[in-house]
Amino acid sequence: MPRPVSAQATYLPGLDGVRALAVIAVLGYHLEVPFLRGGLLGVGMFFTLSGFLITFILLREWDEHGRIDLKRFWLRRARRLLPAVILLLLVVLVATVLVAPDDLGDRLVESAAAMLYISNWTTIASDTSYFVAFAGPGPLDHLWSLAVEEQFYVIWPLLFVGLLTPLRRHLARVVLITLGLAAASFVWMYVVAEPGFDNTRAYEGTDTRAGGLLLGVVLAMVWRPDRLRAKIADGARNVVDGLGVVALAVLTWLVVATDPFSLSLYRGGLLLLSVATLLLLAVAVHPASRVAALLGTAPLVWIGERSYGIYLWHLPVIAFTPVTVLPEQPVVLGAIQLALSVGLSALSWTFVEDPIRRHGLLGAIEYARSDGRTRTGGRWAAAPTPTLVGGSAAVAIVGVAILAMLPVVGGTARSSASAGVPPAIDPEPIADADPDAGVGLVDAVDETESDTAALAGDPETECDAVVHIGDSTSRGLFNENQLPDPEERIDARYAAVGVGEVANEVSPAQSVVETYNDEPNSDDRVADYMTREYDGCWVFALGMQDSANQAVGGVVELGDRIDILMEQIGDQPALWMTGLALEQDGPWSDPEIRKWNDAVTDACGRWPNMRVYDWRSEAQEDWYDADGIHFNAAGDVERAARIATALAVAFPAAADRPTDCLVRSEA
Numbered sequence: 001m002p003r004p005v006s007a008q009a010t011y012l013p014g015l016d017g018v019r020a021l022a023v024i025a026v027l028g029y030h031l032e033v034p035f036l037r038g039g040l041l042g043v044g045m046f047f048t049l050s051g052f053l054i055t056f057i058l059l060r061e062w063d064e065h066g067r068i069d070l071k072r073f074w075l076r077r078a079r080r081l082l083p084a085v086i087l088l089l090l091v092v093l094v095a096t097v098l099v100a101p102d103d104l105g106d107r108l109v110e111s112a113a114a115m116l117y118i119s120n121w122t123t124i125a126s127d128t129s130y131f132v133a134f135a136g137p138g139p140l141d142h143l144w145s146l147a148v149e150e151q152f153y154v155i156w157p158l159l160f161v162g163l164l165t166p167l168r169r170h171l172a173r174v175v176l177i178t179l180g181l182a183a184a185s186f187v188w189m190y191v192v193a194e195p196g197f198d199n200t201r202a203y204e205g206t207d208t209r210a211g212g213l214l215l216g217v218v219l220a221m222v223w224r225p226d227r228l229r230a231k232i233a234d235g236a237r238n239v240v241d242g243l244g245v246v247a248l249a250v251l252t253w254l255v256v257a258t259d260p261f262s263l264s265l266y267r268g269g270l271l272l273l274s275v276a277t278l279l280l281l282a283v284a285v286h287p288a289s290r291v292a293a294l295l296g297t298a299p300l301v302w303i304g305e306r307s308y309g310i311y312l313w314h315l316p317v318i319a320f321t322p323v324t325v326l327p328e329q330p331v332v333l334g335a336i337q338l339a340l341s342v343g344l345s346a347l348s349w350t351f352v353e354d355p356i357r358r359h360g361l362l363g364a365i366e367y368a369r370s371d372g373r374t375r376t377g378g379r380w381a382a383a384p385t386p387t388l389v390g391g392s393a394a395v396a397i398v399g400v401a402i403l404a405m406l407p408v409v410g411g412t413a414r415s416s417a418s419a420g421v422p423p424a425i426d427p428e429p430i431a432d433a434d435p436d437a438g439v440g441l442v443d444a445v446d447e448t449e450s451d452t453a454a455l456a457g458d459p460e461t462e463c464d465a466v467v468h469i470g471d472s473t474s475r476g477l478f479n480e481n482q483l484p485d486p487e488e489r490i491d492a493r494y495a496a497v498g499v500g501e502v503a504n505e506v507s508p509a510q511s512v513v514e515t516y517n518d519e520p521n522s523d524d525r526v527a528d529y530m531t532r533e534y535d536g537c538w539v540f541a542l543g544m545q546d547s548a549n550q551a552v553g554g555v556v557e558l559g560d561r562i563d564i565l566m567e568q569i570g571d572q573p574a575l576w577m578t579g580l581a582l583e584q585d586g587p588w589s590d591p592e593i594r595k596w597n598d599a600v601t602d603a604c605g606r607w608p609n610m611r612v613y614d615w616r617s618e619a620q621e622d623w624y625d626a627d628g629i630h631f632n633a634a635g636d637v638e639r640a641a642r643i644a645t646a647l648a649v650a651f652p653a654a655a656d657r658p659t660d661c662l663v664r665s666e667a
Helices: 013-030 039-065 070-099 101-115 119-125 141-164 171-192 200-204 206-222 234-257 269-284 290-295 298-305 307-319 330-369 389-410 472-478 490-496 522-531 544-551 558-569 590-604 633-650
Strands: 373-376 379-382 465-470 501-506 537-541 574-577 610-613
Touching: 013 039, 013 234, 013 269, 013 290, 013 298, 013 307, 039 070, 039 141, 039 206, 039 234, 039 269, 070 101, 070 141, 070 307, 070 330, 101 119, 101 141, 119 141, 119 200, 141 171, 141 206, 141 307, 171 200, 171 206, 171 269, 200 206, 206 269, 234 269, 234 290, 269 290, 298 307, 307 330, 330 389, 465 472, 465 490, 465 522, 472 490, 472 501, 472 544, 472 633, 490 501, 490 633, 522 558, 537 558, 537 633, 544 558, 544 590, 558 574, 558 590, 574 590, 574 633, 590 610, 610 633
Parallel strands: 465 501, 465 537, 537 574, 574 610
Antiparallel strands: 373 379
């Protein structure tokens, strides 16, 4: 809560301290500070604070004038929120043109949604995951929260006036109605959230997140800061401060201990966060509280005043920083990104946000033309606020320079990607399925046309046809952008060991049971082939997504997932794979993929027609992308050759199948 422009307004510095804590938590989350994995909860703190502050402002006006000037209220909100976000969008668009022009279409759509304050719903409608972006976050991904708040700023004042008008003498009834709406929102969040790696709908929905805002509304109606006494008994003061300490402890625990993928976040976690924030706000606005005085210290107030700008700028700085910048020094990199984010927000506050919130856009321009004077009693008087035009231009130039230079310094800018899509890979397959082929098979590359298709000594396979089913880790195997040389792609490698037809059934985030972006899961894909009487071999390059789904609440055990597919294909040969991830934490980590490896090797003993290629024993770290999950071009070259050879080893044309379940590549 920056210091109010009006001298009659109540300034509560403790609220700036709460803002500071919230934005620090969010920064920690996006900067991937290990002990702040739950830092995304800082957004929930902002929501509850906003509900409290806005309703307090509306109640003050209602008490003083017996009415609420909604036009004036919305104008003040626009002055406070729009200038900074417009400046941000302009800077991001210009930087995108300079360093990532292929992303300009996406940025324009996102910018339009941001200006209309519907970013949360456009994200939900596009089935884009907020939680899974292997190529890094997009520079505007965080604007969903501003959309939720702005929708609240439009709807709640109308509803509040509608409730106050007939119930002006019965504020308690308004409180009960608001509590009922908040409860309904939290219950709806519980219903909407599902086991799985992605709950963007529950996390970003205005309906599911309204509960936190509405609890702040309730506090504003029952705990009026302007009616609290600064002098209270020592015992009462200790109680107030004790509650503040408890609230801080609970919030700290939530930020440190919360798993952002956990279903518990939506089934009590965000409710507990809102209640703890509510308690902290009650203490932060009490004039007798020592905790409030601590929250109102100068450093926290400074951060809190600029928290809106810090929130706006931090993600573009992170998103435009290439993964090649200081990969071995994350602390140094994080410090640089933090400094850039705070620096840009300070410039934005000084030259854009503060002048416009004080004078309005036209007033700020007139003020700038007056050489730094404000009109007082018909005369211009000196004022401390810097000029707008030159300052805005300076912020824009500095912002563009920073966001554009980061990729120049570190390499190519990373593009935002949705769940499971590896960076720098065109999502289009190399060939569409031939409808005349009956089961969607395409001819493999003719081995007679390739000088390097067959490696010396490669075995031949009994498999005349292969369906390759895989998640995003298989995308590069078929992709001409990742592997421009057709002889290095996996269809050519399959041809080298005698496969005549290859079907590419690879899609992002594919698993056996769960679905993503309305794509069929592996169960559906296999069923489709079996319905069309496919008879051939199978390569199941799965596991990364299945183990991740299971880690965050999946209800089908890993071994059962394998059995689901094996039961469908009957006695047809099937090659599965072990996996390796370089990440050690989170759903897509190596501890989780190890569980998949155990499950797939156990299943091999149950199915005589199944073999397991032990990719894990051959994989090398330098074949992986920076995310530690997907593969670079060198890795895909190796992976394509080794999978094809392992297929021939597992199911040879001129020899008996090996008796051991585990096979290795001879490539």
